[in-house]
Amino acid sequence: MSVFVVGYYSLLIAASCLAAYYKRREPFLIIFGLTLISIIVGIIGGIGALKAITTVVALLALAAGMSYAFKEFLVTITPERWAKELRTAPLTASFGMFVIFIYAIAGIFAPVIAPHGEAEVIASSFAPPDQNMLLGADQLGRDMFSRIIYGARNSVGLALVATALAFFMGALAGLLAATRGGWFDQVMGRAADIVMSVPSLIFALLMLSIFGTNLIVIVIVVGVIYSPRVFRLTRAVAGNVVVMDYIEAAKLRGEGNWYLIRKEILPNSTAPLIAEFGLEFCFVFLLIAGLSFLGLGIQPPTADWGSMVRENATLISFGEITPLIPAAAIALLTVAVNFVVDWMLYRSSGLKE
Amino acid sequence: MATNKKKDVLLKIQDLRIEAYADEKWFEIVHGVDLTLHRGEVLGLIGESGAGKSTIGLAAMGFARDGCRISGGSIEFDGMELTTTPQSALRALRGSRIAYVAQSAAASFNPAHKIIDQHTEAPLHYRIQKRVEAQEDAMELYERLRLPNPQEIGFRYPHQVSGGQLQRAMTAMAMACRPDLIIFDEPTTALDVTTQIEVLAAIRDIVDQFNTAAIYITHDLAVVAQMADTIKVLLKGEEVEEAPTAQMLENPKEDYTKSLWAVRSFQRDQKPRPTDPNVKPVVSVKNVDAAYGDTKVLDDVSFDIYEGMTVAVVGESGSGKSTTARCITGLLPPLKGEILFKGEKLPPSYKDRSKDQLRQCQMIYQMADTALNPKVRISEIIGRPAQFYMGLQGGELKSRVDELLDLIELEPSKYYNRYPTELSGGQKQRIGIARALAAEPSFIICDEVTSALDQLVAEGILKLLDKLQRELNLSYMFITHDLATVRSIADEVVVMQHGKVVEQGPKDVMFTPPHHPYTDLLLSSVPEMDPNWLSTLLEERGVDNIGEAAEI
Numbered sequence: 001m002s003v004f005v006v007g008y009y010s011l012l013i014a015a016s017c018l019a020a021y022y023k024r025r026e027p028f029l030i031i032f033g034l035t036l037i038s039i040i041v042g043i044i045g046g047i048g049a050l051k052a053i054t055t056v057v058a059l060l061a062l063a064a065g066m067s068y069a070f071k072e073f074l075v076t077i078t079p080e081r082w083a084k085e086l087r088t089a090p091l092t093a094s095f096g097m098f099v100i101f102i103y104a105i106a107g108i109f110a111p112v113i114a115p116h117g118e119a120e121v122i123a124s125s126f127a128p129p130d131q132n133m134l135l136g137a138d139q140l141g142r143d144m145f146s147r148i149i150y151g152a153r154n155s156v157g158l159a160l161v162a163t164a165l166a167f168f169m170g171a172l173a174g175l176l177a178a179t180r181g182g183w184f185d186q187v188m189g190r191a192a193d194i195v196m197s198v199p200s201l202i203f204a205l206l207m208l209s210i211f212g213t214n215l216i217v218i219v220i221v222v223g224v225i226y227s228p229r230v231f232r233l234t235r236a237v238a239g240n241v242v243v244m245d246y247i248e249a250a251k252l253r254g255e256g257n258w259y260l261i262r263k264e265i266l267p268n269s270t271a272p273l274i275a276e277f278g279l280e281f282c283f284v285f286l287l288i289a290g291l292s293f294l295g296l297g298i299q300p301p302t303a304d305w306g307s308m309v310r311e312n313a314t315l316i317s318f319g320e321i322t323p324l325i326p327a328a329a330i331a332l333l334t335v336a337v338n339f340v341v342d343w344m345l346y347r348s349s350g351l352k353e
Numbered sequence: 354m355a356t357n358k359k360k361d362v363l364l365k366i367q368d369l370r371i372e373a374y375a376d377e378k379w380f381e382i383v384h385g386v387d388l389t390l391h392r393g394e395v396l397g398l399i400g401e402s403g404a405g406k407s408t409i410g411l412a413a414m415g416f417a418r419d420g421c422r423i424s425g426g427s428i429e430f431d432g433m434e435l436t437t438t439p440q441s442a443l444r445a446l447r448g449s450r451i452a453y454v455a456q457s458a459a460a461s462f463n464p465a466h467k468i469i470d471q472h473t474e475a476p477l478h479y480r481i482q483k484r485v486e487a488q489e490d491a492m493e494l495y496e497r498l499r500l501p502n503p504q505e506i507g508f509r510y511p512h513q514v515s516g517g518q519l520q521r522a523m524t525a526m527a528m529a530c531r532p533d534l535i536i537f538d539e540p541t542t543a544l545d546v547t548t549q550i551e552v553l554a555a556i557r558d559i560v561d562q563f564n565t566a567a568i569y570i571t572h573d574l575a576v577v578a579q580m581a582d583t584i585k586v587l588l589k590g591e592e593v594e595e596a597p598t599a600q601m602l603e604n605p606k607e608d609y610t611k612s613l614w615a616v617r618s619f620q621r622d623q624k625p626r627p628t629d630p631n632v633k634p635v636v637s638v639k640n641v642d643a644a645y646g647d648t649k650v651l652d653d654v655s656f657d658i659y660e661g662m663t664v665a666v667v668g669e670s671g672s673g674k675s676t677t678a679r680c681i682t683g684l685l686p687p688l689k690g691e692i693l694f695k696g697e698k699l700p701p702s703y704k705d706r707s708k709d710q711l712r713q714c715q716m717i718y719q720m721a722d723t724a725l726n727p728k729v730r731i732s733e734i735i736g737r738p739a740q741f742y743m744g745l746q747g748g749e750l751k752s753r754v755d756e757l758l759d760l761i762e763l764e765p766s767k768y769y770n771r772y773p774t775e776l777s778g779g780q781k782q783r784i785g786i787a788r789a790l791a792a793e794p795s796f797i798i799c800d801e802v803t804s805a806l807d808q809l810v811a812e813g814i815l816k817l818l819d820k821l822q823r824e825l826n827l828s829y830m831f832i833t834h835d836l837a838t839v840r841s842i843a844d845e846v847v848v849m850q851h852g853k854v855v856e857q858g859p860k861d862v863m864f865t866p867p868h869h870p871y872t873d874l875l876l877s878s879v880p881e882m883d884p885n886w887l888s889t890l891l892e893e894r895g896v897d898n899i900g901e902a903a904e905i
Contacts, residue, residue, distance in 0.1 A: 244723045244724075244726075245718045245720065245723045245724035246723065248684065249716065249718070249724060249788070251684075251703065252682055252683075252684070252703055252711060252716065253711060253737075253738060253741060253792070254703075254706075254741070255741070263726075263729065264726055264729075267726070267728035267729070268726065268727065268728055
């Protein structure tokens with residue numbers, strides 16, 4: 001038996017004994033459960049399987065450690081009011097924030113970080129990774145790593161702008177509908193129904209083939225597709241606020257609609273709206289990635305994660321994971337955003353008490 | 354009620370300490386309370402809000418609310434130590450041997466199920482009775498609680514019965530497994546006086562009949578005097594004193610208890626109407642009819658409010674008091690009739706009124722929680738009307754806000770930058786008053802301003818309103834169902850029933866007989882400190898028609 005296997009089991013057993021001795025129920029169950037599973041896996045899969053388990057656990061531990069440290073860092077540097085909120089964040093949420101932070105850095109400083117230009121052909125097509133190219137080359141011989149960094153800027157930036165537009169339109173219409181009611185509410189509601197009744201991808205394809213595929217059209221089309229959901233949520237949330245006595249007091253004071261929306265309703269409906277923003281961002285992001293994959297989104301040679309998956313798809317048949325890297329980037333961001341959103345939903349839903 | 358006492362001990366709480374979690378720290382909210390309850394005994398727990406009454410009541414079931422934990426002491430229920438009992442065993446205890454009746458039955462019943470299905474849930478769950486048996490038993494309990502139509506009422510949904518009936522159905526539900534102990538957490542606080550009586554009578558009967566022990570939590574002394582054998586007074590999580598009811602009422606030892614007893618003594622002199630016939634009333638409601646959709650709620654309502662006077666509008670819930678206020682403010686344009694302000698006709702809808710007309714008539718709400726925007730600072734809540742109507746800016750605005758905070762007796766430097774959630778109930782209500790005053794109105798509608806507050810705080814608010822009236826020559830329309838409040842602050846009284854004005858006149862005339870029968874019913878329903886009041890009243894009225902009072 002190798003030193004690794006002996007060390008592996010003795011570490012696990014020692015840890016579970018320690019946990020049991022100090023009456024830590026949950027850690028003990030997890031560690032000892034892992035020990036039992038390792039015994040079975042070790043018999044079936046041998047040392048390789050045990051090493052895989054070690055790697056996964058180490059990665060998880062690393063991510064957890066990083067998230068914890070990142071949370072403490074945020075708590076330390078932010079002012080007291082924010083720090084108090086941040087301290088309640090679970091590890092998943094701080095992991096999400098960390099990932100978003102990394103993506104933001106990559107997107108903003110893309111030209112500095114990326115070793116090559118996004119459209120620069122530097123090698124033969126599908127060249128394997130070497131010292132120059134971390135992740136190898138794509139189908140035209142461009143550096144994969146540089147394109148992923150640039151892709152963060154293009155895909156995420158575009159999704160951000162489109163989501164912001166959807167939110168601006170949807171929230172404004174929703175707030176107005178809730179405050180004014182009557183025919184305005186009805187008209188906006190039915191308009192939203194119509195947009196929502198058309199499948200979003202088909203609607204986007206239709207609009208993009210009519211108006212052509214440039215960035216502004218994409219942003220507007222995606223904004224229009226997603227604004228009805230925001231409209232509905234905002235109208236529902238604002239509808240609950242509008243019936244409060246303080247709104248009645250403001251109305252009786254003679255305040256205009258704009259004041260009501262800005263000062264009285266909006267501050268009381270921000271929490272669910274921010275959570276919805278995160279969720280909506282994921283959908284928009286996936287829609288744009290989907291459009292790019294179909295060739296109607298961001299046009300080459302601009303790097304974009306969706307189209308990168310499509311362009312390199314042929315490599316999958318050769319057992320290469322290169323085309324999955326941009327897909328993984330999309331997945332990681334989506335998961336990260338959802339972690340943060342979950343935490344915000346938890347806070348805003350009043351479950352915390 | 355004090356007949357079956359001195360049996361074995363059912364519940365014994367010793368040195369109970371409970372901690373709550375706030376601002377990332379645990380701090381103690383109940384500091385070592387002892388409590389002993391015998392079988393068949395009723396213990397009254399009283400104190401102002403935040404005294405820890407409900408927390409102790411729940412702890413008697415071995416339960417701590419989220420964010421709270423029992424940190425010390427022992428709770429012994431019938432020989433079982435609840436603090437160390439596992440959750441599953443506690444759960445088996447609750448509902449079967451210890452039951453809980455919450456403050457708002459309307460909020461505690463599940464609106465999606467029939468009353469009787471919710472009633473039979475516990476007996477079925479504990480396999481005490483079969484469904485049909487349990488239903489028959491429920492009907493019997495309904496009958497004992499004098500609910501109308503005991504055979505049929507259980508098959509209605511919670512929204513199909515009145516508030517008082519629902520509260521009684523909830524008491525019946527608590528009795529379903531014949532528990533040894535029931536905890537009543539302010540079961541009548543949300544009800545008006547006439548409904549309160551039927552619930553009180555029902556609770557007392559059922560507790561007597563089944564020899565159940567009860568903990569009765571309330572902040573209304575007159576109510577607890579009717580119900581309890583022993584009264585325990587709490588203040589800030591500590592016991593002030595405990596004594597048998599009669600002794601406690603006659604001879605309270607501690608100063609705090611005496612102050613609680615003295616609360617209802619506030620009274621101010623009654624003002625007559627101005628004698629000069631040329632003086633126009635500030636607000637005059639003339640022959641107003643109003644409806645929500647097709648349902649008519651106001652029928653030919655007329656009354657006048659003169660300068661510097663307080664007119665109390667009384668009646669039970671659903672009598673149209675608040676609707677009248679909505680007509681005056683213009684939120685609900687009347688179908689017929691008109692509202693005159695100092696002799697001038699006001700446009701029916703608030704949207705058509707001028708800024709000055711809106712300014713003159715302000716409103717103070719019942720629930721200060723929903724009347725103040727939780728996301729806006731105090732300085733802006735109060736400052737906005739001053740800014741909006743008077744155009745005050747910068748330093749002027751700040752000094753006006755300071756002035757208003759001084760008026761409502763809150764330290765300006767301390768409260769200027771706070772948010773409403775950081776204030777207590779009474780302080781919030783004061784902010785509501787300041788917001789109304791900021792508009793410099795001549796007329797203020799007070800919609801049940803004290804009914805959500807406990808008595809000491811409510812008295813403070815009434816004194817403040819009175820002081821402001823004298824200083825600023827305000828007129829009040831005071832909507833309330835609490836006749837004690839009317840007695841202390843009103844000049845004139847308007848009694849409403851079914852959307853009609855039944856009787857109106859100066860307070861002294863209204864409070865001396867002969868009354869209109871409805872006024873009489875309202876007056877006699879106000880609980881008095883005398884522990885025999887309820888029994889005497891029930892004898893006078895005859896037990897059978899008690900249930901009728903609630904049927905509107």
